Amino acid sequence: MNETDVVRALGALAQETRLRIFRMLVVAGSKGVLPGRMAEELGTSPTAISFHLKELVHAGLASSERDGRHLIYRANFAQMNGLLGFLTAHCCEGQPCEVNSVACDPC
Incomplete structure (x- = not known):
């Protein structure tokens, strides 16, 4: 995933209704x-x-499939995981992160 893809995905998620829709698609899983x-x-x-x-x-975060007269929408988990991977690729300088701390720095 490149920076352009990341910006497009984050831009799509940076709106309340779209974020709620995406979360709904994630919860629904493969059934859509x-x-x-x-x-x-x-x-x-x-x-x-x-x-x-x-x-x-x-933004590549969702896809649709026609089922008769209906369109079923699903989350694109590969794109979601790519986005998460991009955001965390260099987390804590390659060391395991411990998020149990109250401090802002998870490392």
Whole structure:
């Protein structure tokens, strides 16, 4: 994953509704979620859901698959893991991090 991909992914997640949608997709796992269900659970319009899903798909964080008349959306776990890997690649200068401490520095 390069910096451009990381910026695009973080930009997509830097919006409350999109973050909630992405978390919903992650929880759903491989079975995915229909946009109508997302709209119901998040209390927003299907149009807004479609807009936000488009941004997540563009960032590579989600994908869609047609099942008859329905589109099922799923989280792209490879992209998510790539983002997490990029953000933590040089954590603690390669040493194991201990996050049990209250201090700001996890190392």
